[in-house]
Amino acid sequence: MEPPHILLIGKIGQVGWELRRTLAPMARVTCVDFPEIDLTNADSIQRWVRDTRPNIVINAAAYTAVDKAESEADKAMLINGVAPGILAEEAKKLGALLVHYSTDYVFDGAKTEPYVETDAPNPLGVYGRTKLAGDEAVRAIGGAHLIFRLCWVYGARGQNFMLTMMRLAREREKLRVVGDQVGCPTWSRMIAETTALSLKQAVDDPGAVTGTYHLASSGMTSWHGFADAIVKLMPAEGKKCAQVESISTAEYPTPTKRPAYSVLACDKLQRTFGLRLPQWEESLKQVLE
Numbered sequence: 354m355e356p357p358h359i360l361l362i363g364k365i366g367q368v369g370w371e372l373r374r375t376l377a378p379m380a381r382v383t384c385v386d387f388p389e390i391d392l393t394n395a396d397s398i399q400r401w402v403r404d405t406r407p408n409i410v411i412n413a414a415a416y417t418a419v420d421k422a423e424s425e426a427d428k429a430m431l432i433n434g435v436a437p438g439i440l441a442e443e444a445k446k447l448g449a450l451l452v453h454y455s456t457d458y459v460f461d462g463a464k465t466e467p468y469v470e471t472d473a474p475n476p477l478g479v480y481g482r483t484k485l486a487g488d489e490a491v492r493a494i495g496g497a498h499l500i501f502r503l504c505w506v507y508g509a510r511g512q513n514f515m516l517t518m519m520r521l522a523r524e525r526e527k528l529r530v531v532g533d534q535v536g537c538p539t540w541s542r543m544i545a546e547t548t549a550l551s552l553k554q555a556v557d558d559p560g561a562v563t564g565t566y567h568l569a570s571s572g573m574t575s576w577h578g579f580a581d582a583i584v585k586l587m588p589a590e591g592k593k594c595a596q597v598e599s600i601s602t603a604e605y606p607t608p609t610k611r612p613a614y615s616v617l618a619c620d621k622l623q624r625t626f627g628l629r630l631p632q633w634e635e636s637l638k639q640v641l642e
Contacts (some may be wrong), residue, residue, distance in 0.1 A: 356380045357556055360407035360439075363414025365604060367511040368454060368503075371545035372413055379549060383407065386414065392436040393428060402443035409552065411452040412437060415484070419458070420608040422480040424612045431506035433483035438490030441527030445496030449558040452548060457504040457569075459485045462612025467573075469618045470502075470565045478609035488565065497559035499551060501544070504569040504617050505579070508639055513575070518583045522594035528584070532577035536615045537569035538635040544568060551626045562625055567617035570633035575599070582634060586641045604631060 357380045359450035363369035376382050383405050391397040392414055402410060416422060418431040437453050444451040458481035460475040475480045491498050507513040515538075521528055547568055555562045574582070577599040584594050602613070623629045630636070 357408040358405070359383070359409045359411060360402060360405045360412045361385070361413060362392075363412065366413055366415075367506055367508045367513060367541040368544050369413035371508065371542045372411060372508060372548065375542075375545040375549045376552075379553065380409070382443065395435075395439050396419055396435055398439045399637075401445055402440065402447070406447060406448055408450065409450045409556070410440055411548070412432065412440055415454065416480070419478065419480045419611070421617040423478060426479045426483070428490055428509045429479055430518045432488065433480070434486030434490065436487060437487035438494060441491040441494035441496055441498060443510040444498075445494055446452045450552075450555060451496060451498040451499075452490060452552070453487065453498060453500050454529065454544075455488050455490050455502040455565070456481065456498050457502060457615035457617055459488065459502070460612055462534075462614045464614055467616040467618035468567070469565060472620055478610060480609060492565075494558060497563050499555060500565040501548065501568040502565065502617060503544060504537045504539050504567075504615055506539055506541055506544065507640075511541075514538075514579065515583055515640070517639075518580045519587060522584045522587060523591050524593060526593050527596045527598060528594055528598065529579060529598045529600045529605075530577040531602055531605050532575045533601050534611055534613050534615075535573055535575050537571075537573055537617060538579050538633045538637065539568070539570045540640055541635055542640075543570065544629050547622075547628050547630060550628055553623075554626055566622045566625070567619045568622055568630070569617040569619055570630045570636055571619075572632040573616045574633060579633075583641075586638060
């Protein structure tokens, strides 16, 4: 049996980079990123899908600058809101499965227990609104798809909270980090591996598993708790930071309002695919090893 052909968009992003590695043994993977493909341009998107004719399209690209999105709303909407719909349309024409990544930022954070897939979205900013528009566009096309909602993605490369905290911990004796926003820090490699394991099951009958799934680490913590764990697990050599202080969101204003609580319940992922991510602390230890 011939391995599936995957078109992976966003090969240099945190998740995309891990996907290239994880998918290589199970499929023929064509990897692209900007500027080869331009997600603000419908022709560019259509051309890539039509020329490669994949069985699976994975969209691991997004406009992720949460605060900058407030001043670049049109660009964020083209990449996050419009492009996924075009990809879904092209995938449907080929009978291909589309895998698309969404975000906890589609929720407003007003809940006090983990969000399930059927909870009503209510994004607080442009980034969340554009990502929600992309999810809705994919669903509206009605082709076979897996939408994975992610939470607090980090990894050993790219730009993310963990790497920022490690850099600051080498420069400063004390860090001040928001303690009243709670979520699930999720390692990009776990996302890639869970995606690959889901695809192995989905490939025979994509229609049977089509839908939206929460994909996040088990457990929960605040940004402060996450930062504190990072600093504690860092090698002592070159580390200056001796204290991580908890501050309130009000003490650290940002252009975008962020959800105070964005823990994702991942029971549906476990029920459908038999997959459950480890506790966030376990993954963090592995990354830092």
